[in-house]
Amino acid sequence: MNIHEETPEDRWEVEALYDLCFAPGREALSSYRLRDGVPPVADLCLLMRDENGIVAAAIRHWPVRVGGARVLLLGPVAVHPTHQGEGLGAALIRESVARAAARGWRRVMLVGDAPYYGRFGFTRLDGVEMPPPTNPDRVLGLPLLPDAWDGVRGKVSRDAD
Template structure:
């Protein structure tokens, strides 16, 4: 499985994977409102593919949390025929490593704590996503020690 930055040629296939992997109306979620009109972090948007097909994809977006920069991880998806092979973990770990090497300090997401906890993500009690987001699902990871210390407030679009 090759992991590489997503290119414009990958875009339609990646969107089809996200459509296949998530419920209809996914673009109505609060995370998507934070992405509108904002370019993704292209160097961190990765695809995993073999010689036959796309197996997984992950994207990142810049956001602001209480005036501080952060990365919003998501969406991440694995093709249903490739689930259980560790591709999700592979693209998450690879992209987090790239984000750290690029100098990013903090990453957040809206997701399942038991799944993302294995990558070091923990609940962000003082960070508020736009409604209707369940606060228990707002998770963060410091890419530098203490990067989330004292950071809280509303999550807003990076403009």
């Protein structure tokens, strides 16, 4: 499957995939409060379609601030249940992070499972506070440049720039 940038025409199909994978209540999560009213970083919102033209996997990224520093918030990433275990999520993570670095982003963060995201280089971020009730052990970051997380601390807030 090839990776494509999400287009406005893909929006509802991607939303349906997210609802399928995370349930409609997903928008109550703290990370969604950071996304509310803020457009995603369009050129980092990617998807893959299967041989039937159905969205098999999707990933989005959003701009946020941590203590004044601009940060890329990865997520959500979802893979249709019929395609889980095929490496599609991993391919989207790798590709989107590589594109983020090429476009000048310095750092990426997410809320997720350290054992899964650790294989992509994400580690726990000490001193970075997501809105409650986020478990601090699930707040992970990846520097796209050496030392990009050095001195970046504080509450995560919306970035409407």
